[in-house]
Amino acid sequence: MTDPLVIFDLLLALAIVALAVAALSVRDLFAMIVLFVIFGLLSALAWVRLSAPDVALAEAAIGTGVTGALLLKTLHHLRFVSGTLGQQAALGVTPVTPVPVGVTLANAAFCGLITLGLAVAFLGAPAAGPGFDALVAEAMPLSGVDHPVTGVLLNFRAYDTLMEVVVLLAAVIAVWQIERGLSDAPAPAMGEVWQGFGRLALPAIVVVGTYLLWVGAEAPGGAFQGGAVLAAVGLLLLLTRAYVPQPGHRGIARGAFVLGTAAFALVALLVAGGGRVAFEYPLEHAKTLILLIEGLVTISIAVTLAALFHGREPVALTKGGRDDA
Amino acid sequence: MTPDLIYGLCGIAVFGIGLVGALCAQDRLRRVLALKLCSVGAGFLLVVGAWREPPAAPDPVPHALVITGIVVMVSATAVALALIRRLQTLEADDER
Known part of the structure; x- marks a missing residue:
């Protein structure tokens, strides 16, 4: 019998990865920022599942809320500068000199290798090594x-x-x-x-x-x-x-x-x-x-x-x- | 399947996606956002490392590190975005 929470975790992790891909591949910059904000809030939810509510609060408020506001402000400025402020058209900034497709692909392959190496290292890492839990628990009465x-x-x-x-x-x-x-x-x-x-x-x-x-x-x-x-x-x-x-x-x-x-x-x-x-x-x-x-x-x-x-x-x-x- | 395995792999995937975006994306705003994705992926791994099977309490030191990282990242993002705004204005002035 599968624990319903495991299904929830799997779906949430899939949604987070899918939103990260979508945010980087969507053409409209406004849609990119909106997808990023949803991504950040779902990451915060995942961190609540990992019993890290402090980190989740910080990510939701600073990492997502303030960062999203900063990105939207910058997008507004870019639209003003490029004279597309009043238009509803999607704004995708075209590069001055396009990068050759080969270079992009080589870069992506390189990143893929790094990610694969990280995944192997993560799966091979010893489970639950000693942390600082005991030290912190011992010193807590002195912290005030x-x-x-x-x-x-x-x-x-x-x-x-x-x-x-x-x-x-x-x-x-x-x-x-x-x-x-x-x-x-x-x-x-x-x-x-x-x-x-x-x-x-x-x-x-x-x-x-x-x-x-x-x-x-x-x-x-x-x-x-x-x-x-x-x-x-x-x-x-x-x-x-x-x-x-x-x-x-x-x-x-x-x-x-x-x-x-x-x-x-x-x-x-x-x-x-x-x-x-x-x-x-x-x-x-x-x-x-x-x-x-x-x-x-x-x-x-x-x-x-x-x-x-x-x-x-x-x-x-x-x-x-x-x-x- | 425990949450640390699921979210650990999820964090690595997010880090990889951010890395590809930071190196391959063609516009500046998207690159800054890709770097932010990388930092979230790294945060995932630290939080996963701090996780203990309930009812044991998680390790608070990585949590504090991730909170610090989030605040440093928003500072870096703000400076990067200010540079982008300035650069875009200078380029627009050149074209005129």
Whole structure:
């Protein structure tokens, strides 16, 4: 008797692979992005089946939601630049110099070999080798939180997470530099319904995002998932034009970008000393410190992701050129 | 058939598809998306490696690594997309 869940797993895995193929082979770029979003959500579902709800939340919110929004924004810009904004026609960008079919086929064969090698290695790997489970379980009482993934992210491997926040900061700096002086594609007209939807959805999103942050101490959730959900607030505000970035707001935005990194690094430096190393929180304050870092990092993540979506630094554009004052 | 076998092979397949797309796709947006598919495939393998037969709890360290990877990937994607927007604008200006 076959377990119905096995059938579900097989169908889900097939759907994920089929969606990946479809996303890369469909001609219309808009359809490609939509297929990718469905692919990402189904991957998140697969990760729930593999008992990784934290990863699934992060993938659904950041890997699929924010990435999908970034891709759609870029597609909008490309359509604006190429003058096909108002047209419903499919947009497939043709290469300047077509690659010979032989080269493409050789590349594909090469990729196929690599994939085959990976599959052989995976099937031949010893099943259930020793992991970090026992070590983490042993150290959990010292972490100050009850949820293992949060304990690993914010305590045992806090250096990684600090560097991750730095990468996010570097990304927003790079995007502002790349798009410096670039004229912006006009935002799509969203219509009346969007305004009402925004008003209804915004409070709910704020509550959900804050809840995800708070619950991270004892259950799946945390700074990154909560931050991504709160970034959706920024996206909605930008899209409904309820908030239009002004040049004068740059200082506040910059402050919000570095807030998480600065707080994180400051806590690491402050707890160091007195025989302790960086990130070795004193046990009685561990939960407070972790929640403090998480809260400030969440604000940074939300603002940074929204800024990555907006792209261009808000500067006043004048006719003669860029007015930076 | 256990979930780790099914989703492990699924992850390798997704990684392979992404690799083919990244090397063979002809337009930039699709290449960026193909790289994202590669990262999801790699995430699948890490999550599969962390999986333990229930009721045993999974290994939290790979989970934390994948979450870090997802955030790094969205940063890289944002920079790549900004480069694409800039490049496309420059090319359109050249044609005019």
